[in-house]
Amino acid sequence: MNNEVWARHANPLSGWSRVSILPLFAIAVWSRDWIGWWALAPVAIVLLWTWLNPRLFSAPASIDNWMSKGVLGEHIWLSRSKDSALSHHAPVIRLLTISTFAGAILLFYGLAVLNLPLTMTGLAVSMLTKLWIQDRMVWVYSEVGDGKGLALLE
Incomplete structure (x- = not known):
């Protein structure tokens, strides 16, 4: 995403x-159990929503x-994660990212086999x-970008 999209x-x-x-x-993928191949339509809509949002x-x-x-903290992190001033966030963000990925594996496996508890x-x-990561990004913003607001994107 460019800076204008980040600002939006x-x-x-x-x-x-x-x-x-x-x-x-998850609902769109699960809908294949109810509507068969027509489930590709809601999946496509969700993917379009992901890009458009x-x-x-x-x-x-x-x-x-x-x-x-x-x-804004996420934007900072993606562009400056190797910055030594932010290095104390890296272990927590790494652990949370791994946890998010592990949850996604459970989610996708649950969707593949239509297992509601796993899903x-x-x-x-x-x-x-992911929301915990977002909270960490607020912390990143407060350390680096506080007071700069959207000017960070210019």
């Missing part, structure tokens, strides 16, 4: 509505909220650890 994605409506992606994806919203009037700071466990682990 910093809109809390974008960030919070993106939280819907994994549950919607950070582009649909305008840049926020204010970033004085948890989600906007988390999105729901994977979904819960993936979403909770």
Whole structure:
């Protein structure tokens, strides 16, 4: 994403509505049990939503909220994760990323075999650890970007 898209994605409506992606994806994939190959249509819609979401919203009037700071922190982390000033975040972010990935494996396996407990466990682990990562990104933002706001993207 370019800086303009990151600025739009910093809109809390974008960030919070993106939280819907994994549950919607799980339902779309699960729908193959009900509608067969037609399930490709809701899967395609969810994938399109994933791409469109950070582009649909305008840049926020204010970033004085948890989600906007988390999105800006993510931008900082992706561009400066090797920065020694941020190195103390790396072990926690690495562990949370591995946990998110483990949850995603459970989720996808549960979806593959249509096992509801595995699917729901994977979904819960993936979403909770992703939100925990988001909280860590707020911390990254508060250390590096606080007071700079969307100017970070210029």
